[in-house]
Amino acid sequence: MLFYKSFFKSMERVDWLSSNEGTIVGRGFIIRNVKKEDLPKVIYINEVTLPENYPEYFYEYHLDNWGRAFFLAEVDGRAVGYIMNRIETVMGLSRSFFQKKGHVVSIAVLEGYRRRGIGEALMRAGMKSMKDVYGAKSVYLEVRVSNDPAIKLYEKLGFKKVRVIEGYYSDGENAYVMEREL
Ligand SMILES: CC(=O)SCCNC(=O)CCNC(=O)[C@H](O)C(C)(C)COP(=O)(O)OP(=O)(O)OC[C@H]1O[C@@H](n2cnc3c(N)ncnc32)[C@H](O)[C@@H]1OP(=O)(O)O
Numbered sequence: 001m002l003f004y005k006s007f008f009k010s011m012e013r014v015d016w017l018s019s020n021e022g023t024i025v026g027r028g029f030i031i032r033n034v035k036k037e038d039l040p041k042v043i044y045i046n047e048v049t050l051p052e053n054y055p056e057y058f059y060e061y062h063l064d065n066w067g068r069a070f071f072l073a074e075v076d077g078r079a080v081g082y083i084m085n086r087i088e089t090v091m092g093l094s095r096s097f098f099q100k101k102g103h104v105v106s107i108a109v110l111e112g113y114r115r116r117g118i119g120e121a122l123m124r125a126g127m128k129s130m131k132d133v134y135g136a137k138s139v140y141l142e143v144r145v146s147n148d149p150a151i152k153l154y155e156k157l158g159f160k161k162v163r164v165i166e167g168y169y170s171d172g173e174n175a176y177v178m179e180r181e182l
């Protein structure tokens with residue numbers, strides 16, 4: 001499948017061992033698209049890792065509309081991480097007037113499975129899909145100003161802090177908006 005072949009080539013780290021239809025295989029983990037029956041696992045990971053939680057229909061809405069940019073990471077058959085994205089149409093100042101922008105809505109990896117490349121692989125899979133499948137020209141996200149691990153991950157992938165949103169989170173914490181071209 002061309003999509004996964006070019007994804008394979010685009011990896012900077014050489015930790016992709018093989019790939020086949022619908023599945024990307026990394027070192028000790030696989031990344032694959034989320035199916036409806038996976039949503040309880042995604043919701044579980046979200047609830048144990050992040051204070052930003054959503055009703056089930058919110059996940060279903062993203063799965064129904066941008067399911068090819070919604071990924072699950074598994075280790076030995078256990079769901080350990082996910083990335084949920086959406087595509088928004090914005091008015092661009094250059095190129096075409098209306099431009100598609102990817103939005104990383106939520107990403108998380110279970111605590112015991114961090115620092116082994118899963119978050120980065122989820123981000124790369126999501127960005128690749130938002131660009132190749134959905135035609136996004138850029139991607140952005142919000143992140144707590146105190147969330148160093150996530151900010152480091154995004155900076156490693158070329159995201160830049162573009163602005164601060166005061167009091168973005170329900171506990172009053174500010175968010176950085178971070179963005180990069182695709
Ligand atoms: C848009 C949003 O969803 S914002 C909220 C983001 N999600 C969360 O904060 C949930 C809790 N945190 C997590 O789930 C994880 O820490 C994540 C998703 C941020 C990162 O997932 P991981 O699988 O640990 O990331 P991964 O191992 O791929 O790290 C990739 C790079 O990110 C950076 N990084 C990740 N974690 C850290 C850390 N704790 N300290 C410093 N740098 C880090 C490093 O540059 C790392 O590369 P390296 O290992 O070669 O140094």
Ligand SMILES: [Zn+2]
Nearest residue numbers: 104105141142
């Ligand atoms: Zn957001």
